Amino acid sequence: MTFLERTTDARRYRAWEGNMEADYIYTSGLAGQRFFVALRDEGRLLAARCTACGLDYLPPRIFCEECFAELTEFVPVPPEGQVASLTVAHQDRTGALASPPQVWAFVTFKGVRGGLLHRLLATPDAARPGMRVHIRVRPREARTGTIADIEGFEPARSTK
C-alpha cells in the first residue's frame, strides 16, 4: 500500500507491539486538600462557599462557576442528604460477583450545589431515590485522608 492509498479496514493497519511508560500522580488540589483533611481529622464533609452568590459547592472548588470569584471559605455540609439517584452493582470492579450486591447512590444536600457519589448502606430492596441519608465515616484511627474514609451513606433514622 502506498501513501496515496487509504484503507477503511482497521484489520489491515500495521502495528508495533511494545510497552509505553505512563506513570501519573494526580493531586486533590487546594479545595480537595481541605476536604480530605476535614474528612480525616473531623469526620465531616466541607463545601466551598461563594459569599457573593450565596452558593455552596460540593465537592469544594476554588472558583465559583457563576461569578468566577476565588473561594476561600469552607462550610460544613448539612448532616442529612437525600438520594438523588442510585444503581445496584452485581459485580465488583474486578468483574467478580458482588455478594451481596452493592448499592451506589448520588446524594445531594439542601442548599448545596453538587453532591457526592458513594456506597449506600442499604439493601437493593430498601434503597430508593428520595430517601434521607447521612454519612458514616470510619473510626478516626482508620482514616487515611481519602474518599474511603467514608464507609457510605446510611439511611437516616426517620426513614427506617
Ligand SMILES: [Zn+2]
Ligand atoms: Zn459566585
